[in-house]
Amino acid sequence: MDIHINKNLTLTENPYKERARMLISCPDGPGIVAAVSYFLHQHGANIVQSDQYTMDPEGGMFFMRIEFDLSDLDQKFVELKGKFQEVATKFAMNWQIHNVSRKKRMAIFVSKEDHCLVELLWQWQAGDLDGEIAMVISNHPDMKDYVESFGIPYHMIPVTADTKKEAEQRQLEVIGDDIDVIILARYMQIISPTFIQRYRNRIINIHHSFLPAFVGGKPYAQAYQRGVKIIGATAHYVTEELDGGPIIEQDVQRVSHRDDVRELKRIGRTIERVVLARAVKWHIEDRILVHENKTVVFN
Amino acid sequence: MDIHINKNLTLTENPYKERARMLISCPDGPGIVAAVSYFLHQHGANIVQSDQYTMDPEGGMFFMRIEFDLSDLDQKFVELKGKFQEVATKFAMNWQIHNVSRKKRMAIFVSKEDHCLVELLWQWQAGDLDGEIAMVISNHPDMKDYVESFGIPYHMIPVTADTKKEAEQRQLEVIGDDIDVIILARYMQIISPTFIQRYRNRIINIHHSFLPAFVGGKPYAQAYQRGVKIIGATAHYVTEELDGGPIIEQDVQRVSHRDDVRELKRIGRTIERVVLARAVKWHIEDRILVHENKTVVFN
Amino acid sequence: MDIHINKNLTLTENPYKERARMLISCPDGPGIVAAVSYFLHQHGANIVQSDQYTMDPEGGMFFMRIEFDLSDLDQKFVELKGKFQEVATKFAMNWQIHNVSRKKRMAIFVSKEDHCLVELLWQWQAGDLDGEIAMVISNHPDMKDYVESFGIPYHMIPVTADTKKEAEQRQLEVIGDDIDVIILARYMQIISPTFIQRYRNRIINIHHSFLPAFVGGKPYAQAYQRGVKIIGATAHYVTEELDGGPIIEQDVQRVSHRDDVRELKRIGRTIERVVLARAVKWHIEDRILVHENKTVVFN
Amino acid sequence: MDIHINKNLTLTENPYKERARMLISCPDGPGIVAAVSYFLHQHGANIVQSDQYTMDPEGGMFFMRIEFDLSDLDQKFVELKGKFQEVATKFAMNWQIHNVSRKKRMAIFVSKEDHCLVELLWQWQAGDLDGEIAMVISNHPDMKDYVESFGIPYHMIPVTADTKKEAEQRQLEVIGDDIDVIILARYMQIISPTFIQRYRNRIINIHHSFLPAFVGGKPYAQAYQRGVKIIGATAHYVTEELDGGPIIEQDVQRVSHRDDVRELKRIGRTIERVVLARAVKWHIEDRILVHENKTVVFN
Structure with missing residues (x-):
């Protein structure tokens, strides 16, 4: 007997089906934010939230979370991941990307x-x-x-x-x-x-x-x-x-x-x-x- | 009689003499973060913290605070302000820039x-x-x-x-x-x-x-x-x-x-x-x- | 189908079957605490907690909560209530007494x-x-x-x-x-x-x-x-x-x-x-x- | 140079010159609250606040704080202390009494x-x-x-x-x-x-x-x-x-x-x-x- 229903399952439309999130950590250095935001802009993404933190400006660690919308995300997701690897390699990033519609x-x-x-x-x-x-x-x-x-x-x-x-x-x-x-x-x-x-x-x-x-x-x-x-x-x-x-x-x-x-x-x-x-x-x-x-x- | 001394005044060196902060608000749209971070990178600045918030991704307001280090900030400050006005105009920004060493x-x-x-x-x-x-x-x-x-x-x-x-x-x-x-x-x-x-x-x-x-x-x-x-x-x-x-x-x-x-x-x-x-x-x-x-x- | 069981109902013994609580409010004046505590002591009760508050010592309101244990509370409860009314009347008390075992x-x-x-x-x-x-x-x-x-x-x-x-x-x-x-x-x-x-x-x-x-x-x-x-x-x-x-x-x-x-x-x-x-x-x-x-x- | 003045010292009248406080701890047992409040009532004191706590009703420790007003407290203080010792001895109390006007x-x-x-x-x-x-x-x-x-x-x-x-x-x-x-x-x-x-x-x-x-x-x-x-x-x-x-x-x-x-x-x-x-x-x-x-x- 299912007497409980997840209210999210009753939504007819997923409000976040074009949204993705990235988590990045890497050694700090100049140009990281510019490189990431430029990459996303180039690929048509619109950043809706970004947070960033540097543990110590000189020689410390850099952490970033970006949430963005991109139309036809499902189709472009794998390609986007592949291409971002270049940016990631350049800055020695430890990174993840998540498709928000995939719970x-x-x-x-x-x-x-x-x-x-x-x-x-x-x-x-x-x-x-x-x-x-x-x-x-x-x-x-x-x-x-x-x-x-x-x-x-x-x-x-x-x-x-x-x-x-x-x-x-x-x-x-x-x-x-x-x-x-x-x-x-x-x-x-x-x-x-x-x-x-x-x-x-x-x-x-x-x-x-x-x-x-x-x-x-x-x-x-x-x-x-x-x-x-x-x-x-x-x-x-x-x-x-x-x-x-x-x-x-x-x-x-x-x-x-x-x-x-x-x-x-x-x-x-x-x-x-x-x-x-x-x-x-x-x-x-x-x-x-x-x-x-x-x-x-x-x- | 001065019986109190501001501890900051006893520092022999200002730790933030190359630091500046920007506050930006404008209508949201694609490419803002990319444009700002690219501009700063181009001018040699290193972003040490950035926060961003979009009130509503579709047609809402975008808010940003960026803290960055730039060597010889004092000399470059006026020029930087002047040049950034181009970026600001493009995105209809309401913006301020502050030199941190100027209390x-x-x-x-x-x-x-x-x-x-x-x-x-x-x-x-x-x-x-x-x-x-x-x-x-x-x-x-x-x-x-x-x-x-x-x-x-x-x-x-x-x-x-x-x-x-x-x-x-x-x-x-x-x-x-x-x-x-x-x-x-x-x-x-x-x-x-x-x-x-x-x-x-x-x-x-x-x-x-x-x-x-x-x-x-x-x-x-x-x-x-x-x-x-x-x-x-x-x-x-x-x-x-x-x-x-x-x-x-x-x-x-x-x-x-x-x-x-x-x-x-x-x-x-x-x-x-x-x-x-x-x-x-x-x-x-x-x-x-x-x-x-x-x-x-x-x- | 009862898939939930109140854990209290599974206790074999009620730990509070001899416990009662009183709530009292009345105009403040000398001797209230003495009268109440003396009454309870006389009737064999042991006060386990009491709280008291006077809104204003001169001519204000007095509030009290007393929790006490009394053996054979069930049998004595009605009589105790009846007898306390005398004390209550003397001090113009607004009062309640509750048998804790009666949920x-x-x-x-x-x-x-x-x-x-x-x-x-x-x-x-x-x-x-x-x-x-x-x-x-x-x-x-x-x-x-x-x-x-x-x-x-x-x-x-x-x-x-x-x-x-x-x-x-x-x-x-x-x-x-x-x-x-x-x-x-x-x-x-x-x-x-x-x-x-x-x-x-x-x-x-x-x-x-x-x-x-x-x-x-x-x-x-x-x-x-x-x-x-x-x-x-x-x-x-x-x-x-x-x-x-x-x-x-x-x-x-x-x-x-x-x-x-x-x-x-x-x-x-x-x-x-x-x-x-x-x-x-x-x-x-x-x-x-x-x-x-x-x-x-x-x- | 005294550039600071304690605001309390500027009061022309001490609002608490008739107030005292007692702190009591002793093994728990029946009749303690009754004995203390009866003693104070007998000596003309008006209890303005009392707090009590029993760590464990059976064989535990009993703690009490009482605040009371008593006219001519200064004259009666020593005598009151002396007489209370009888009550204290009976219940094996560890106790203190403080005259509030003595800072x-x-x-x-x-x-x-x-x-x-x-x-x-x-x-x-x-x-x-x-x-x-x-x-x-x-x-x-x-x-x-x-x-x-x-x-x-x-x-x-x-x-x-x-x-x-x-x-x-x-x-x-x-x-x-x-x-x-x-x-x-x-x-x-x-x-x-x-x-x-x-x-x-x-x-x-x-x-x-x-x-x-x-x-x-x-x-x-x-x-x-x-x-x-x-x-x-x-x-x-x-x-x-x-x-x-x-x-x-x-x-x-x-x-x-x-x-x-x-x-x-x-x-x-x-x-x-x-x-x-x-x-x-x-x-x-x-x-x-x-x-x-x-x-x-x-x-």
Whole structure:
């Protein structure tokens, strides 16, 4: 039974079918903006937004995000990519180009706590997350009916200490070759380095503390113990270092001595939901560049 | 006695002596970014930051801020301006260019409440406001000694119902021809349309409420009366409509039933200080574009 | 099909079955706290939390909230109420006492926008709203399946300009005599004075602006038009004056020139959800006292 | 030259000359509130505010703050203290009573960074800090003229690695026996355990990070390195463990990749000022109770 309908799917016309986005990072130097904007202008594109940031004018890194409209984008997309490679090579660019009408496909991992998943599903169904939730993978059966009520496949893959490797293998099979981003929506299992390597800067985790405070498990208990006056949550890309990957977004809320651990968790759940949803939104809108262990977010 | 020293003045070398900033607004159309960046590249400039925003891709307005470095800027500045006019004319641009090493000169107006003035003086002295406080004008003598202890001229120009016109005439004389921006740091007098016209989008006022709530006098009393749970302050450019000009910045703080009007004022003073100082900082760093009754702030 | 289970219902033991709460307001004077706390102590109660606030020590109003544990509360409840009336009469108290184990019953009104309803259902199901959602009433059929999937009755009562009176009559019948609080979770119809009178200070509405800014319809369009840098939402009790009732809670979020009306609405939806849910939580936890047109919230 | 006048000193009448405050902590048990409020009522006091918090109803700790008015307080103060000891003994209370008209005396320690000192002086002079700044002690001469312009004594006591012990001895002599609270307003020296012991829970430090993140020196450099999206500051009581004492207050502000270490410091200075000033205000208004390594703040 599909009792939820993604509002975006009911639009008769895609408002962005001629829009593309580029993300560029390269060593800074003169002429980059000129070269990119000249290239796009030459090919008939109209830049509707561009953001740029130079970490340090002398010898630093240059980051750019450009959003442009181009008629008949679908037909010209491959050619445009091919030709831009010349510009890219000249400036030693690390670059991506995305056709906006091709929605990003997400796989959401979840264990038993449902708040982050519920938020993502609601935002998706409200048309606020402009991507496709392709599947939900869980080591528990709890959310099956709920997820399927959105018409989204639910894969229950149990994980035990002994079957960790097989379980991950099974996850990779289910994911296949057509998933853009993996979201750990309070998935309480460690991801292996092999898995991380394959989805470098494409696995988003929500940590239930204001990192780097309270790394590891039970952050709300630690926060209560330390008597902090503000608690937070952190969305980050997963790297081999636990809770150490590039931070995408953080937010906080004020608490007081009146809030016990149970109350901190309750307050924290709302921060976690909001922070994770923002990070996912920015990722699928191609707003995030990663450099070393930090993010540049053009939002 | 100068007991305060602006930390910026103690720098032996100006770190930005080759930097300039451009602010551009024009009807949107293809090729603007390309033309501007190509022009700058051709003239040897290195773009260190650029921000751009299109209000609506089809037939809307285009806004741009560019910060660039150019060696021997001082010698080339006039010529660069002259040549850019061609580009500007082609795209019907409304544009400004600023040499960063030429500090903006501010005149601060104040009545009896000193908190906004104290904040601006402190931020200036700490080197956080990258401009020059050229003078303070007040209708009261209270702050004379304090202002002069910073080595800043203080002009006491009394204002009464009968002498309003003469007082304003006197203010204009004192200001002269070399002031870039006028800051009403809780100056409790209405500015005449003639004065406003002369400094269009260059007079910044701090209003002690979250506009458009509580327009007019006694906003904290109104906020208390209405029982709001959050109070705020608003920095805006002064227009002929009281409290109706383009909003530059706003901020808020949570209050509760425990806060009476006196306490709301106390809390409000800190919001006012911070909000006004941010607006002034953005203005003198050429971060604000005004379009109709709204601001585009590239910060 | 019930695919959602309220986590609170799965508890085998009610942790608060001996707990009660009192809300008191009266003219201030000496001896009130002593009299109340002495009364409770005499009757074997243990005060676990008490909050008190005097609007003005000389001749003002006194407000108090007390939470206490008392063994065999159920048996003693009626007698305790009867006896306390003596104390109450002496100090001219306006007072209520609530047995915490008797959950507040809520009726939620909704039109087409679902975000506030979804949030309340999720928080209820997560065990964060310690009340009972007794029914949902709507003038549209859209949310029927979703609401019923929680095992909650859904009453579709259409409202047209001609049938307004009959519709309200039908709503009152459906509500019956056992609803403690009515929540307008983006219910886009005006409530009649007769209805308001019957549920005085028990109808909570969410307004999608930072009141008193942008009273009335289309607040996000007004906010965009005015160019504010922060938007908000306000939960308030409904009175005969549109958007003019006592404010319970407000919250805000920073926006920029980049956010168009659609984006302001998207951001606003999350503020609305959070603000309404907080107001409902405080109401059903007996944390709100209303005095004239203002609230005292002990949270 | 005194160019600054504390606005409170210009009041012809002390509005609080009959007001006192009590802070109580003890093991929880029945009858505490009743006993305290009955005692005060019996002695003619009128409670104008009371706050109470029980960490855990069964066998936990009970905390209370009471503010009351009593005519002829000055004459009755000593007797009242004596008599209350009976109540206190019965409930094993840890308690304090303060006569509000007897202002708390502060000693401020500062090194070279002046922003926290400037804020405290300004808030004091504005009448917002209801205490007496008795002296400023510094290991540098920089702020002498400024501090003395407020009519406040400035003691320059140099500290070197070799003279640390003598310097602290000299500080203690200067402080004497009549200082209530010591404020480390960015004082960059470690305080010895002996000194801490003597002013247990009466030395307030401002740490320039959101503790426990970025303990130790150079927190802004660490924050930049880690790429956090929010920075903060923490006011805490000084204990023998560096940056490990009970947290009084914290606040934060959003930052982005655009903010380099210099900009983080600039933003941080405003957070530090505000957070420290709040902590000092709460301390001198007797709003803080310390239990083990945590604070209960009744604000």
